[in-house]
Amino acid sequence: MIAALALAAACSVIASALNPVPAAASTTLVADAMNRTVGSGWGSTSSGIPYLANSPSRFAVDGSQGEITLVPGKLIHATAAINAADMQAGMDISFDSLPSTGSSYAHLGARKTADGEYTASLRLKSTRNLSLEISRTVNGKKIMLGSQQISASADPGTAYHVDFAVSGSSTASLKARAFESGSSVPEWQLEAEDASTALASAKGSLRIGGYLSASATENSGLHVDNLVARSAVQEPAPAPAPAPSPSPTPDAAPDARGTELSSENTTLNEQSPLSGTLSAIPSTALYVSASGNDASTGKAAAPLRTISKAISKAASGQTVVVRGGSYHESVVIPASKSIKLREYPGETVWLDGSKTVTGFTAASNGWVKTGWNYDFDTSPTYTRGATDNTAESWGFINSSYPMAAHPDQVWINGTKQTQVSSASKLKPGAFYVDRANNKLHLGTDPSGKTVRASTLVKALSIRSGNSSVSGINVRKYAPSVPDMGAVTAEKPGITVQNLTIEDTSTTGLNVSAVKNTVSNVKIQRSGMLGLNAVYADGLVVNKLTSTGNNHERFNTSPVSGGLKIGRTRGVTVKNSKLNSNYGPGLWLDESVYDSKVLNNDMVSNTGHGLSLEISAKAVVANNRITKNSGFAFKLNNTSDVKIWNNTISGKNRVLNIVQDARRAANKSDPGHDPRQPFPDTTMTWINKNIVAKNNVFSNTGGGNAILAVEDYSGTYTAQQMKISLASNAYHRISATNPKWSSVWSKGAGNPAVFTTLPAFSKGTGQELNSFEITSSTVLTSANNPTTSVTGKNSQAAALPSDIAALIGQSPASKRIGNYPR
Secondary structure (H helix, E strand, O other): OOOOOHHHHHHHHHHHHHOOOOOOHHOOEEEEEEOOEEEEOOOOOOOOOOEEEEOOOHHEOOOEEEEEEEEEEEEEEEEEEEEOOOOOEEEEEEEEEOOOOEEEEEEEEEEEEOEEEEEEEEEEEOOOOEEEEEEEEOEEEEEEEEEEEEOOOOOOOOEEEEEEEEEOOOOEEEEEEEEEOOOOOOOOEEEEEEEEOOOOOOEEEEEEEEEEEEOOEEEEEEEEEEEEEOOOOOOOOOOOOOOOOOOOOOOOHHHOOOOOOOOOOOOOOOOOOOOOOOOOOOOOOEEOOOOOOOOOHHHHHHHOOOOOHHHHHHHOEEEEEOOEEEEOOEEEEEEOOOEEEEEEOOEEEEEEEEOOOOOEEEEEEEEEEEOOOOOOOOOOOOOOOOOOOOOOOOOOOOOOOOOOOOOOOEEOOOOEEEOOOOHHHHHEEEEEOOOOOEEEEEEEOOOOEEEEEEEEOOOOEEEOOOOEOOEEEEEEOOOOOOHOOEEEEEOOOOOEEEEEEOOOOOEEEEEOOOOOOEEHHHHHOOOOEEEEEOOOOEEEEOOOOEEOOOOOOOOOOOOEEEEEEOOOOOEEEEEEEEEOOOOOOOEEEEEEEEEEEEOOEEEEEOOOOOOEEEEEEEEEOEEOOOOOOOEEEEEEEEEEEEEEEOEEEEEEOOEEEEEOOOOOOOOOOOOOOOOOOOOOOOOOOOOEEEEEEEEEEEOOOOOEEEEEEEEEOOOOOOOOOOEEEEEEEEEEOOOOOOOEEEEEOOOOOOOOEEEEHHHHHHHHHHOOOOOOEEEOOOOOOOEEEEEHHHHOOHOOOOHHHHHHHHHOOOOOOOOOOOOOO
């Protein structure tokens, strides 16, 4: 086994061992601290790259080290697809036992392709002789390129660190060294050059494995830890050296054996799930590593163990850099200091709110774990301890999903289980938490499976202005509804970027302060809502992907879906994908003023695609709003709206402009922004001054109209609301589906209805330069207008310069529907 001291020093060893690669030109390709539990195979690296093993049953990870079982005469290997030519890799390795006869090998391979690989091997003989070898294998033929004795009396269980560097094109430069983990890093002990054309400049995978002589009478094994591979700078190519002559290889050329995997060379993204361009790391930065120590200095070669310790140690304005791996903690950036928290370039960092759970025993109904002391708050509203709202259409909990507000979460082999309210309701795929008796019950047999459960509430609480968080991914936290989110941005000037938030019990990210930025963030499978923002003036949401949220099926109202923003001024949502949520895609509600919704997709949500409600002053331009189950675009009690060049489609009313009895002048009507004076002269909550031009309005069969303007309070006609419609394309699948082309408010009484667009234009004076198409579709599979629409772009209105500037198009250009992107 690898000694604890060696493991603690491994991070320092790796950092120093790879120092020959200039930091400015080096990118981490893969990193693995082996801090997980896997019963068969190695799963995925700490940086998220899956291993492909030729014999998974001979691989395991025990929570701190990787294990390889060596069987006589069998080449065992696991491959990580990094697609690199010039690289430097290192790992800690120990042999479990001396081979009974012959040799045991530990292999570290680079440039692995279907044709072959370069390999650095530690070879332990039954005589205790330990040597380091470099070889080339091409088409099953192994050529020894060099060998160096490391020890004449090596002991099994001693941890050795092996480094292997490969660079060059026409001539490959190969370097290797091996030394006891925790000792000083020596110079390269073994160097070779190879002019073989088979692997020249080949970009390939990283391979880790071993071999035991066929003559051995007992199995043996290896333990592996602290694997890191980084890109290397090509050194000037030396003069070509003669290709070495084939040398006899003991033990029947072991590297020529083994089953090859056809998918092993697949190129994978080994960086952070949403990595972006990041500035250089300041020299004053503090470092964190999953194999670090909180008693360390926090320097690159002596990282801290926890993010929380680094933040407590940091001065205001300092950068904290987190190395790849998984961190089980709740992090707070306090109000007393601004912090720049980020991942190490190219490495994947996860804040993980779950832990592995073992110790289940069979019970009369399922399996039970005793001593389960996690009692999360189950408040169903934003008021902690309060019961659910009882007003009609205002309750959070859907009676069909009564456990939605319970934050408990369990996964078995990665599959999320469904929480039930009693042990009697257990069945396969379900779990029950007995809070009174501190027990966790499963309906699925956990034997031989990995069970994980959420044990932490919050991932990140950002309570200092002008802080930033970049590349720190978040998963499996259990915030209750009043906790507001797994990640909360609570002060002005915060930036959250280049990260993923997934599988949180209620809300993924909450923003509750002004001048914040959310950029290149992915939020998926949140229990209730992807992103929420309130009192967030100046918020910019750019390149957000919010999908599969409201996984627990809370009611659509008062809150659910992809993104909801309330009581906020000067907000921009752009270049984002708000798709496939259980609820609305984007909902701007309750006194949102001066909003810009630009260049987004809102597709396949179960609620409305886009909803603007009791708000004022908005630009909605160049969006694709399609295939939603509610109205495609619902505009409710909102004034001063410009709707330009959108593609809006669905099986219900496509643009539904409706007025109800709520008025901003009524203080008792909920939804006012308490920061504004009353009455707020900027908004009336009355539909007025709404312009819609150059849009595609496509009803694909359903509802009763393509477009509707109605006042349920019976007060305002469409003319009084000052609705202006022109140069739009109307689409229906037949002359009678939907029933009407348009619905037009007459104030009191029933609205006017028009079965065709010409009749609507004649009766209202609207849409005089528009056209109607009857066909199965007017959209491509990518939700863009077909030529049946774009062929009539000459009928479009010239794009105003202010709209053009917002969506990045040419002023006065003419197009109907969204611009290509």
